[in-house]
Amino acid sequence: MSLVHIPAEEKRRVLEELADVKELFAARNWFPGTSGNLSLRVGEMDGDRFHFAITASGKDKSKRTPEDFLIVDQEGRPAETTGLKPSAETLIHCEIYRLTGCGAVFHVHTVFNNLISEYYGEQGAVPLQGIELIKAFNIWEENAAIAVPVLPNYADISAIAKLVPGVLNEQVPGILLRNHGIYAWGRDTFEAKKHLEAFEFMFETVYRSLLLNK
């Protein structure tokens, strides 16, 4: 294991920020049945080297404990002495950081993101158009249209991670896994949360408008 030194003050800030987001999302029931994972980069990207704090695997994410997070490196390996196991989906976080240089990655399972990912699963992307919240992605064009990629939900997480480079779109800070959940990211906690909330709002809107227009 290659250990990383993170100044204590910086580590406290990162873990507190993640714990606050975790608590907020848990209150929205965005982590049912221990699902979901959150990460926040620590320090700068150094070429292809970086570190991030991530939720430990299989925890009840509605609880706040000293064993909720650990620091991992760009390959998803623990970079501190710990008995905690990083999220089973850490490799997807690694790939998103590597390719986008973002600062935070949030993954949640919700009923709306599951239903929408299945509905558009065969198409490989969820079309979103003319919804005001597209502006949360800094797209200001009138009646803008975007497509949110949907990847297959393979049991082998590394197989999913390998598909990430092929579907990334600079304008769209999110990827759905079919019948599973969404990954959303941003340059920091504030932006990743904003993006995730915008996706969830739009998925619910699309779901309800499909019902209305039946």
Ligand SMILES: CSCCC(=O)C(=O)COP(=O)(O)O
């Ligand atoms: C019980 S949820 C199945 C695993 C999953 O999809 C998830 O998001 C949580 O996995 P983790 O290892 O991050 O707890």
Ligand SMILES: [Zn+2]
């Ligand atoms: Zn998941």
